Amino acid sequence: MRTHSVKIDKSKCVGCTTCIKACPNEAIRVRERKAKILDQRCIDCGVCISICPHGAIRSFHAKRDILEKYKYTVVLPDQALFGQFTKVRDPNVILTALLDIGFDAVCEPAASAELIAQFAILDSANGSAKEEPTISSCCPTILRLIRMRFSDLIPQVVDTVIPIEHAAMIARDKAVLDTGLDPKDIGVIAIVPCPSQITEAIQPETLNESVIDDCIPIVDIYSELDAAIRKVTEPKKLSRTGRRGLTHGYSGGEATARKAYNFMAVDGIQNCIRMLEEIENGNIPEADYIELNACTCGCVGGSLCVGNPFNAKLRIKKMLSPLPEYGCSYDLSEEARERIQATKELEYLPAFLLDEDRSMAYEKLTMIHEIRRMLPGIDCGSCGAPSCNAFAEDIVQGKSKYTDCVFRRNKE
Amino acid sequence: MQDIVFRSEVDGNDYQRAGEASRHTKSALKRLGLPPEIIRRVGVCMYEGEINMVIHADGGTATLTVGIDKIVIELKDHGPGIPDIDLAMQEGWSTANTEAQTLGFGAGMGLPNMKRSSDEFKIDTVVGEGTTVTMTIYIK
Numbered sequence: 001m002r003t004h005s006v007k008i009d010k011s012k013c014v015g016c017t018t019c020i021k022a023c024p025n026e027a028i029r030v031r032e033r034k035a036k037i038l039d040q041r042c043i044d045c046g047v048c049i050s051i052c053p054h055g056a057i058r059s060f061h062a063k064r065d066i067l068e069k070y071k072y073t074v075v076l077p078d079q080a081l082f083g084q085f086t087k088v089r090d091p092n093v094i095l096t097a098l099l100d101i102g103f104d105a106v107c108e109p110a111a112s113a114e115l116i117a118q119f120a121i122l123d124s125a126n127g128s129a130k131e132e133p134t135i136s137s138c139c140p141t142i143l144r145l146i147r148m149r150f151s152d153l154i155p156q157v158v159d160t161v162i163p164i165e166h167a168a169m170i171a172r173d174k175a176v177l178d179t180g181l182d183p184k185d186i187g188v189i190a191i192v193p194c195p196s197q198i199t200e201a202i203q204p205e206t207l208n209e210s211v212i213d214d215c216i217p218i219v220d221i222y223s224e225l226d227a228a229i230r231k232v233t234e235p236k237k238l239s240r241t242g243r244r245g246l247t248h249g250y251s252g253g254e255a256t257a258r259k260a261y262n263f264m265a266v267d268g269i270q271n272c273i274r275m276l277e278e279i280e281n282g283n284i285p286e287a288d289y290i291e292l293n294a295c296t297c298g299c300v301g302g303s304l305c306v307g308n309p310f311n312a313k314l315r316i317k318k319m320l321s322p323l324p325e326y327g328c329s330y331d332l333s334e335e336a337r338e339r340i341q342a343t344k345e346l347e348y349l350p351a352f353l354l355d356e357d358r359s360m361a362y363e364k365l366t367m368i369h370e371i372r373r374m375l376p377g378i379d380c381g382s383c384g385a386p387s388c389n390a391f392a393e394d395i396v397q398g399k400s401k402y403t404d405c406v407f408r409r410n411k412e
Numbered sequence: 413m414q415d416i417v418f419r420s421e422v423d424g425n426d427y428q429r430a431g432e433a434s435r436h437t438k439s440a441l442k443r444l445g446l447p448p449e450i451i452r453r454v455g456v457c458m459y460e461g462e463i464n465m466v467i468h469a470d471g472g473t474a475t476l477t478v479g480i481d482k483i484v485i486e487l488k489d490h491g492p493g494i495p496d497i498d499l500a501m502q503e504g505w506s507t508a509n510t511e512a513q514t515l516g517f518g519a520g521m522g523l524p525n526m527k528r529s530s531d532e533f534k535i536d537t538v539v540g541e542g543t544t545v546t547m548t549i550y551i552k
Contacts, residue, residue, distance in 0.1 A: 151448050353444075361443065365444060366416055
């Protein structure tokens with residue numbers, strides 16, 4: 001059973017059907033006047049969180065007081081965090097403020113991103129050119145989407161871990177070494193831009209077991225951190241990241257860091273779906289590397305960020321020029337290479353399969369077609385399904401009744 | 413068991429919607445749990461076929477018949493027909509107009525890709541009357 005971070009607040013949900021239409025994966029239904037997320041289909045993209053007019057869809061996550069649970073805490077600030085604050089030009093200011101509000105140490109996922117990119121550069125220098133483009137593994141939502149709907153493209157996906165997972169491993173090891181504490185007394189806490197990364201901490205896509213203990217959304221910590229940032233007078237030299245790490249915060253940054261000159265960066269979930277659809281049709285783009293980010297502008301567009309992603313992207317860009325190109329001091333040993341390797345293979349998720357038994361699935365598809373012909377075909381959503389097609393499927397799967405369709409009801 | 417038949421009309425000269433039929437079929441096939449490799453091949457055949465009908469034939473009809481052991485794709489149009497099939501089957505050979513080429517179509521790979529992606533491939537064409545391409549993909 002998959003566990004997700006996106007949840008419906010039933011006290012606020014009015015059953016308006018806005019979310020069921022917006023969901024790119026047909027993963028929401030309205031049942032008994034409340035929205036319900038189908039766990040099997042949710043890819044944690046956060047589109048529903050952003051679109052809900054009633055603020056009824058939230059991401060389930062740790063509260064700010066989580067720090068009390070541990071004797072020692074290391075914070076992993078996602079790259080997107082660096083674009084959230086006005087007039088901050090030095091990443092060290094943000095990192096210093098994080099220590100000021102109570103974290104004991106920082107470990108930047110951006111540095112891990114640099115390391116992963118560096119290995120990719122080394123590999124491409126002595127690797128052979130592939131016929132089909134390589135697909136990035138940076139966005140967990142995209143990985144879930146590929147597993148459910150484009151499983152034939154799995155072999156094209158890069159087999160490295162998501163940078164924040166790598167940062168968590170490094171953070172815990174260093175904390176144990178520095179403090180001598182029991183690893184369970186150490187909290188590795190990520191500050192994240194999207195529900196996808198929260199789910200990643202519960203059910204990782206690229207690791208057998210997650211190494212992140214808790215996640216705090218950027219939006220939850222924003223005001224406190226912003227106030228602390230304004231008080232920083234002498235920022236400590238904490239950052240181990242260069243330009244190539246920090247650019248991972250927005251679309252195209254990862255590919256640039258990998259020095260993939262012939263790359264394509266696609267952002268926005270619908271654009272990503274269209275691109276994967278085209279690759280599957282054999283209409284292969286003329287690129288060697290394809291970066292896919294579910295959110296507009298990349299991670300800065302995450303549904304748990306504050307404000308406008310275009311502003312955030314500009315702020316990160318302005319932060320880059322004084323930084324070295326490569327700031328990460330991690331060594332490039334064989335041991336380090338092993339650590340960036342995914343320990344879990346991406347597997348097909350049968351989220352859309354009608355039946356395990358193929359002949360039964362054929363029968364069900366035939367029935368869906370027949371039922372579909374009796375429906376009005378205007379995809380009004382009144383039945384609680386996003387389209388007449390999805391409704392017909394729900395009927396066949398025993399999850400809806402024919403009379404849930406208002407048009408059918410009026411006829412009878 | 414009955415075969416499942418999908419039929420879709422492909423609108424001529426509508427480059428924006430070319431690929432819709434392929435998208436719908438793939439989405440249905442994924443619900444049956446067919447091997448991804450089969451779905452991908454069907455997708456390529458349908459997509460290239462749709463594009464061909466848009467570029468050359470002012471549209472047509474795409475029919476997909478899904479049986480338990482094979483999938484048959486029939487693309488029927490009432491376009492100008494193909495005068496020289498051998499030439500049309502050559503990679504890189506195309507009669508697409510400049511409008512199509514400006515949009516990135518007409519690279520002369522359509523028919524060769526369809527042939528490569530199917531287990532059986534047949535073209536019936538009459539100049540001035542139209543073309544029917546029939547492709548079979550076996551489900552192992």
